[in-house]
Amino acid sequence: MTRLLPVLTILLAILVIWYGAAVPMNANWQVTLNNRADLVDVPLTTFAQQTWSQDKPVLPAPHQVISEIWNATVALDISSKRSLAYHGWITLSATLLGFAFGTALGVLLAVAIIHNDASDRSLMPWIIASQTIPILAVAPMVVVGLGAVGLTGLVPKSLISMYLSFFPVVVGMVKGLRSPEAIQLDLMRTYDANGWQTFWKLRWPAAMPFLFASMKVGIAISLIGAVVAELSNASGGGLGVRLLTGSYNGQTVQIWAALFIAAGLAAILVALVGSAERWVNARMGARA
Amino acid sequence: MMRSDLTPLQSGLALLAALAALAGLAFSLSTFTTAPLLALVCSLGALSLVRLIWPFSLWLDGALALLGALALVASLPAEGSMPGHHWLALVAAWAFAWLFVERLSATIRLGKLPETGTGLVIPIVFGLALLVAWEVITRGANVPPVLLPPPSAIGARFLAETSILWADFVQTFIKSVLPGYAMGCLAGLGVAILVDRSPFLKAGVMPIGNFMSALPIIGIAPIMVMWFGFDWQSKAAVVVAMTFFPMLVNTVAGLNAASAIERDLMHTYAASSWQTLMKLRLPAAGPFIFNALKINSTLALIGAIVAEFFGTPIVGMGFRISTGVGRLAIDLVWAEIAVAAVAGSAFYGVIALIERGVTFWHPSVRGGRA
Numbered sequence: 001m002t003r004l005l006p007v008l009t010i011l012l013a014i015l016v017i018w019y020g021a022a023v024p025m026n027a028n029w030q031v032t033l034n035n036r037a038d039l040v041d042v043p044l045t046t047f048a049q050q051t052w053s054q055d056k057p058v059l060p061a062p063h064q065v066i067s068e069i070w071n072a073t074v075a076l077d078i079s080s081k082r083s084l085a086y087h088g089w090i091t092l093s094a095t096l097l098g099f100a101f102g103t104a105l106g107v108l109l110a111v112a113i114i115h116n117d118a119s120d121r122s123l124m125p126w127i128i129a130s131q132t133i134p135i136l137a138v139a140p141m142v143v144v145g146l147g148a149v150g151l152t153g154l155v156p157k158s159l160i161s162m163y164l165s166f167f168p169v170v171v172g173m174v175k176g177l178r179s180p181e182a183i184q185l186d187l188m189r190t191y192d193a194n195g196w197q198t199f200w201k202l203r204w205p206a207a208m209p210f211l212f213a214s215m216k217v218g219i220a221i222s223l224i225g226a227v228v229a230e231l232s233n234a235s236g237g238g239l240g241v242r243l244l245t246g247s248y249n250g251q252t253v254q255i256w257a258a259l260f261i262a263a264g265l266a267a268i269l270v271a272l273v274g275s276a277e278r279w280v281n282a283r284m285g286a287r288a
Numbered sequence: 289m290m291r292s293d294l295t296p297l298q299s300g301l302a303l304l305a306a307l308a309a310l311a312g313l314a315f316s317l318s319t320f321t322t323a324p325l326l327a328l329v330c331s332l333g334a335l336s337l338v339r340l341i342w343p344f345s346l347w348l349d350g351a352l353a354l355l356g357a358l359a360l361v362a363s364l365p366a367e368g369s370m371p372g373h374h375w376l377a378l379v380a381a382w383a384f385a386w387l388f389v390e391r392l393s394a395t396i397r398l399g400k401l402p403e404t405g406t407g408l409v410i411p412i413v414f415g416l417a418l419l420v421a422w423e424v425i426t427r428g429a430n431v432p433p434v435l436l437p438p439p440s441a442i443g444a445r446f447l448a449e450t451s452i453l454w455a456d457f458v459q460t461f462i463k464s465v466l467p468g469y470a471m472g473c474l475a476g477l478g479v480a481i482l483v484d485r486s487p488f489l490k491a492g493v494m495p496i497g498n499f500m501s502a503l504p505i506i507g508i509a510p511i512m513v514m515w516f517g518f519d520w521q522s523k524a525a526v527v528v529a530m531t532f533f534p535m536l537v538n539t540v541a542g543l544n545a546a547s548a549i550e551r552d553l554m555h556t557y558a559a560s561s562w563q564t565l566m567k568l569r570l571p572a573a574g575p576f577i578f579n580a581l582k583i584n585s586t587l588a589l590i591g592a593i594v595a596e597f598f599g600t601p602i603v604g605m606g607f608r609i610s611t612g613v614g615r616l617a618i619d620l621v622w623a624e625i626a627v628a629a630v631a632g633s634a635f636y637g638v639i640a641l642i643e644r645g646v647t648f649w650h651p652s653v654r655g656g657r658a
Binding site: 003006007008009010011058116117118120121122123124125126129131133136138140141144145148149216217220223224227228231232239243244246247250252255256258259262263266267270 | 297434492493496612
């Protein structure tokens with residue numbers, strides 16, 4: 001409770017500021033509306049309520065966003081093109097596929113790097129440089145390009161996610177696989193352990209905490225990659241498409257609802273990786 | 289009998305390189321007139337089998353790889369795909385380059401060559417090998433330029449369109465990224481220092497800040513474009529929102545980095561909380577703050593470019609990329625990507641340099657590796 005109270009206070013403050021900001025931000029349009037309807041001397045409380053219930057507000061009030069989320073997930077048929085659950089699932093599947101690819105690639109690269117001096121020296125600088133390419137910014141182009149070769153649907157999007165998520169895994173795993181100290185490696189040698197045994201019984205377990213820390217970062221950016229990659233293909237569906245169509249049609253409530261769903265997905269995914277981490281740590285006998 | 293100064297991996301590479309060259313030579317005899325240079329390289333590569341009885345220096349392997357790359361690029365056909373033995377030569381050149389890198393890094397590890405300078409050769413060789421393979425494969429296999437243009441075409445476009453690229457760079461980087469980055473980082477730093485005064489606020493802000501850092505904040509781009517218009521202000525706003533939370537979280541964590549004993553020392557000096565902050569806690573938070581600055585340097589560029597997809601004036605990197613895709617001017621898009629990559633790396637590099645100067649006392653800097 002002592003940890004929850006400050007968080008709740010801040011959240012409440014954000015909510016109050018949000019409602020407060022919605023009034024002046026939507027005020028201009030509401031004044032125009034009221035003038036057209038010949039409403040004069042609207043009392044402030046009524047006016048505030050009006051600004052919180054506009055159709056296409058500049059800043060939608062929180063309850064509008066929440067009711068839009070409710071209407072677009074629970075109240076709609078799941079196969080409907082307007083269902084956020086449907087679009088969320090498209091994004092989620094691309095995210096998970098890309099995350100799985102990215103983690104596998106990252107672990108493989110890290111294993112190659114720690115076992116081979118030349119690949120350490122030649123790959124590592126380029127892996128770091130690869131992240132200065134704003135791949136997210138060209139993600140839509142990559143998706144279009146891959147579409148031209150016949151790769152459509154899930155795979156191009158998950159390739160973007162993969163490109164983004166392999167990096168933290170490589171960096172974390174290289175650090176983790178190198179984390180056993182010389183004395184521990186010497187112990188393995190006195191046991192006459194071969195390279196394979198040293199890897200599985202010492203290096204791999206030692207790298208687990210690093211792997212999970214990297215995976216938490218990786219899955220969050222996987223989701224971002226999938227959302228941005230969707231911006232290119234308005235017919236493909238996904239949360240990114242909801243953002244795009246919402247911005248074209250001025251449907252601000254729809255944008256905010258898609259954003260909140262994406263945020264919720266990110267939170268759930270990171271929490272899932274976190275609980276997997278705790279489970280693995282407990283299995284490996286780590287102190288809680 | 290293979291001499292034992294090569295590891296099994298190196299011997300395998302040497303064998304692969306020589307055999308590929310030999311096979312390439314056998315096939316190239318029929319087309320000797322069209323690409324004499326390539327045939328020469330192939331025969332030299334095949335000759336490298338003499339290392340079985342007479343080992344030679346790793347620099348010769350490097351020279352063979354370089355020669356092979358030059359010959360491959362020089363003998364690329366103007367039209368159509370390239371004949372089969374060129375591919376064998378490509379394999380041979382790649383294997384020679386790999387062998388060279390393997391042997392060089394082994395030599396450095398043994399301490400026979402200095403780390404500085406020669407250590408740089410390896411990543412450069414890798415990058416060049418990638419570029420040559422890209423050029424040869426795209427042109428040799430007739431990959432449509434719409435899909436993946438060869439580096440030479442991108443370079444030519446880069447030189448031809450410098451004025452456009454410069455205008456885009458100014459619009460996106462100078463006008464959107466830098467002000468947004470400065471505002472977002474300063475705001476994050478300021479809020480962190482304010483929040484730090486109250487343990488209650490800190491306990492509330494930290495989980496939310498951590499959570500927000502993981503969110504796809506980039507999604508607010510369409511909202512910001514609606515609020516702040518099409519010009520650079522909306523892009524800067526996206527950058528502010530993206531850079532704020534990493535800075536906040538890292539600074540709050542960094543302000544706790546000074547140990548209790550150091551704070552006690554400040555206390556015995558009767559230092560005010562402001563003095564403690566300026567002389568102890570902010571300097572101690574330096575590594576954390578610079579970590580956030582580095583994370584934010586890449587985030588900022590991405591944020592500005594993606595925000596331009598949602599509406600921009602007719603200039604800017606994101607605008608050029610999205611319209612370039614639309615009218616299939618993919619080489620221009622790649623030139624724009626190259627600009628972005630160079631700008632991003634330079635931005636990161638400048639911050640890393642400043643970090644080395646400011647946090648010179650930190651073990652990660654003193655250890656010689658940033």
